[in-house]
Structure formats: structure tokens, C-alpha cells
Amino acid sequence: MFTFETRITKMLGIKYPILMGGLQWLAKAEMVSAVSNAGGMGFITAVSFTSGDELRAEIKKTRDMTDKPFGVNISMLPVIMPSDMTEVYVDVVCEEGIPVVETAGRNPEPYLPKLKSAGVKVIHKVPAVRFAQKAERVGVDAVTIVGFECGGHPGMDEVPTLIVLPKTAESLSIPVVAAGGFCDGKGLISALCLGADAILMGTRFMASKECPMHENFKRWLVQAQETDTIVVERSIRNPARIIKNESALTVANMEKEGATLEELLPVISGKVGREAYLSGDVNRGCIACGQVVGRIYEIKSIAEIISDIMMEAGQILEKLNKIAIK
Ligand SMILES: Cc1cc2nc3c(=O)[nH]c(=O)nc-3n(C[C@H](O)[C@H](O)[C@H](O)COP(=O)(O)O)c2cc1C
Secondary structure, eight states, rough: OOOOHHHHHHTOOOOOSSOOOOOTTTSSSHHHHHHHTTTTEEEEGGGGGSSSHHHHHHHHHHHHHHHSEEEEEEEOTTTOOOOOOOHHHHHHHHHHSSSEEEEESSSOOHHHHHHHHOOOOOEEESSSSSHHHHHHHHTHHHHHEOOTTTSSSOOSSSHHHHHHHHHHHHOOOOOEEESOOOOOOHHHHHHHTTTEEEESSHHHHHBBOOOOOHHHHHHHHHHHTTTTTEEOOOOOOOEEEEEHHHHHHHHHHHTOOOOOHHHHHHOOOHHHHHHHHHHTTTTTSSOOOOGGGGGGOOOOHHHHHHHHHHHHHHHHHHHHHHOOOO
């Protein structure tokens, strides 16, 4: 199958410019190795593990399942949170010889000297052009820019991928990964046209055979429309795009009534989401999900998702060449 050689495929030593971002509780050895085996790159999500040893064990398990490169996502909480484990995760990544990390949540600058001296590439994920510029200034190797339609944290500015991606690519000289709303070959070609060196997907990979969530969620993802997500947590300046279920509507109402962070925490806690993934109760938990869910019609294997994207991208290129008049 044909591919695109970009600054990201060369930097990471992968065949296709397709990455799977951090997915808390989900992006573990099965999904990560499947993405890497299919020619893209997956990232183990460190925050799913409560100790460095647990993360180390997952890295070993992933290595048993693929000989291709994979990364680790380090989602950083605000420094004031007592549960912040960033330092521990960074040490494990360096000691284990992981080639690349996806950082997100706050400025990764304090960790760059350690990561760089261990030869770890850093791709920092941000929701706004100014944060991308700052990341370049502090010395990351690449940025992932997410548009407002993304699952997870779209930032406070509410700017969609179609605007924030080309503006970021135009203003940076390091490679740019595009995220938010991608699921197919049309999206990949568009992202490359808009200046990206790769796409990164979360929601499309969540709707995969390998994803370790209850079948009820997979059924929900396939029937969901693009209007079935909601952005909550704006009141605590941590907007999150999630499935519009009963928990989400409760959070939205609590915020309208002026709830404090302490009052919101029991409802927005990731642990509730983890229990829901296992029990299959789609009405419980704040479950990250992008608007692209409205364009997902089938649960596929990760290998199929990636090969279908590349096949469609090739067909689109041919079609464009046919209609282009010189
Ligand atoms: C279920 C789910 C869990 C996620 N968990 C994390 C996470 O723990 N850390 C992180 O940096 N991003 C997380 N994200 C965001 C994704 O890595 C990615 O940035 C986003 O899904 C891209 O937008 P898309 O959903 O439109 O593809 C999550 C996304 C989803 C859908």
C-alpha cells in the first residue's frame, strides 16, 4: 500500500502518518500494539496506572505484542493536585528507552532536560496556536494541535480544526500533528493539505474491536450522531468534550447552578468512567468522545481502520489528479 513520507513518519520511524493519542483506561498494550503493528504509532496512557511499576509492566506487555515503536502519553494534572505522578512516569519512560512521549495538560518544560538527555522525543498536545508557539519555544520536537471538535480537552477558545490547524502549521517550523475530527482518508488528505505532518485520532480508535470497553459503549458509538457530545467543565477552566449522557447533563446543570470543584469532583472523576466502561452503563461517567462519533458507522479492527484510511487517501489523490486541469 502507498504511504506518505512526512517529517513525523521520519522522526518516529513509522510507515503511516497516523497516531493514536492517550486514551485513559483504554490505551493499553492491546490497542497500542495494534496501532503500531498496523504501521501507525500508539501511546500507552500513563495516567491509567497508579505506580511506576504498573506502567513498566504495561510497557513490557506491549513489547511482547509488537516489535514496532510505540510511545507513552503523559497527561499532566495541575501541579497542586497531590496525585500528580508526572515525575514518576518521566523516569520510567527514560529508563525503559521509550522513543517518544505525548505530553498534554500543562507546560512540559521542566521535564525536557531529562527526556532530551535520555533521547526521548516530545510531542506536546495543545488546543491553541499560542500554546503551540510556546511549546516550540521551550524546545519540544513536535506539537499536536487539537480543534474544538475533539474528544477530551478542546481548550477554552472553541476554535475548530479547520482554523486552528493551518494557523498552527503556518506559524511553526517544527512538525505539526492534527487532531480533532479525523476518522478516514478524507480527513488525512485534508490535514496534509492544511499543513499537518500526521493525524492523531482518539474517538475513531475507541470504536475498535481491540478497545477494552463494554459492548454497550461500542453500540452507542455506532448509533451516535455528531450532536451527541457535550462540552462540560468550562466553569473550572478545564473544558472536556464527553458523551452526552445522564452524568454529563448532571455536570452541566451543577455548573449552571454554580457548583464548586469539590462538588463536581465526585461526578467528573475518571474512576466513575472506568467503572462504566466495565459495567456497560452508558449513562454513567464522563466519557471523552469527539463530534466525529457521528461519522463512525462500524466497529472495525485497528488494522482495518488504518488500512481503510490509507486506501481511501490513495483513491482521493487519484480522483483529485483526474479533475485537476493543468
Ligand atoms: C475516551 C478518550 C479518552 C481520552 N483520554 C486522554 C488522556 O488520558 N490523555 C490525553 O492526552 N488525551 C486523551 N484523549 C484525547 C485523545 O488523545 C485525542 O487528543 C482526541 O481524541 C482527538 O480527537 P478525536 O476524538 O476527534 O479523534 C482521550 C480521548 C478519548 C476519546
